[in-house]
Amino acid sequence: MAVIKPLKPSHQLQLFRALSARKEFSLEESQYFHSLQKGYEGEKRWQEYLKELPPEIPILYDLTLNINHTTFQIDALIIYQQHITFFEVKNYSGNFTSQDRHWYHSTDKEIKNPSIQIERNETLIRQFFKQHHLHLTFDYLLIFVNSEFMLYDATPRKNLILPPQIPSLIKKLKQISHTPTIHHTKIIQTLLSHQTEQPLFVIPDYTYHDVAKGLFCKKCNQRMERMANRNRMICTSCKTVYSFESALLNLIDEFSILFAPMRITNQVIYEWCNRIISKSTIRRVLGHHYALKGNGRGAYYEKRIKHIKANEEVDQ
Structure with missing residues (x-):
């Protein structure tokens, strides 16, 4: 096909x-x-x-x-x-x-x-x-x-x-x-x-301040936590393991879907992941998959390349 x-x-x-x-x-x-x-x-x-x-x-x-x-x-x-x-x-x-x-x-x-x-x-x-x-x-x-x-x-x-x-x-x-x-x-x-936007029949009510922050498993929606001495995240429920990179890309994708008008910055993603992953790691991932726009305090990131599948997981 x-x-x-x-x-x-x-x-x-x-x-x-x-x-x-x-x-x-x-x-x-x-x-x-x-x-x-x-x-x-x-x-x-x-x-x-x-x-x-x-x-x-x-x-x-x-x-x-x-x-x-x-x-x-x-x-x-x-x-x-x-x-x-x-x-x-x-x-x-x-x-x-x-x-x-x-x-x-x-x-x-x-x-x-x-x-x-x-x-x-x-x-x-x-x-x-x-x-x-x-x-x-x-x-x-x-x-x-x-x-x-x-x-x-x-x-x-x-x-x-x-x-x-x-x-x-x-x-x-x-x-x-x-x-x-x-x-x-x-x-x-x-x-x-001639594609057009799909109509939104039910729009959930939410704001940035009333939704939970942190990293959540794509398989079961439960919270993830860092694995000791490894650059990995593990689901507290189903035990699926993610690399920092794939976990962050999931997180950024979700942020972009929920808050499209807001600009993606290192600090914003740091707060969105509930400060679980360091700013240096976030900066590295953003720098690899997104283009930096502007400079100084007004700098932000825009997606520039097709990244790995956001729900990619690594072997346990």
């Missing part, structure tokens, strides 16, 4: 993750965070399936587009010779019932009908294609990736794919050939160049 736009956590999910160890969420925030996490896990599961496709097939994940002042999101798409397939991925689990375009969980709670979302997006995609003179047919599949999902009383729909149907769908997709052309390049460039 040729991944043109890779799958990444949304900005909102990154924000909630950065906050999750540093403040107590309200019930609404906790539920929304769980929904974001579960949705992203479903998209990652679908990504694993699409890895089976031939290497020449272009794949784009997480597109947010706008047409006529209306924003819509696409979980994934693949481009074939004369056709595009869009995917809406759901990670629902449990028993659901569909009746007269209404969907219900086994608890009798009504949920949004995802088929209606598909219909809305199909209309917007047609408008987008027409406005940008893109001439390919498309279909839109609703994929349920969780093996614990069950839907009852559903009217048969060719665009609704239940978990047991996924292997046969992937087998079918693998058999379709693709030879890239200039027209395909135009389609990809048009989609990428």
Whole structure:
């Protein structure tokens, strides 16, 4: 597969993750965070399936587009010779019932009908294609990736794919050939160049002063502490070990997500890590991965190169 736009956590999910160890969420925030996490896990599961496709097939994940002042999101798409397939991925689990375009969980709670979302997006995609003179047919599949999902009383729909149907769908997709052309390049460039910001549906309430400072484990959100006589940090709960560098890069990434307007300085990061790591170490890491701007008391750092994965860990 040729991944043109890779799958990444949304900005909102990154924000909630950065906050999750540093403040107590309200019930609404906790539920929304769980929904974001579960949705992203479903998209990652679908990504694993699409890895089976031939290497020449272009794949784009997480597109947010706008047409006529209306924003819509696409979980994934693949481009074939004369056709595009869009995917809406759901990670629902449990028993659901569909009746007269209404969907219900086994608890009798009504949920949004995802088929209606598909219909809305199909209309917007047609408008987008027409406005940008893109001439390919498309279909839109609703994929349920969780093996614990069950839907009852559903009217048969060719665009609704239940978990047991996924292997046969992937087998079918693998058999379709693709030879890239200039027209395909135009389609990809048009989609990428019209990206817009994802809407923030729930914005957690926080300030710099009311969130916890320090270094937290990326795996379990528990505090980390320095290992005796080693330039390492260890999680107090799951015992995952991080180098000072990877721990600091995690910390700086979280700070940048939560407090984007604030400038990154040696002193700011020293306070943000709760003074656990020395200023000299922080200065070294910032100097290696960030560009120093200005001088004297007004100096600050900006990211200049792609650094190692922030959640990289070292062997214990």
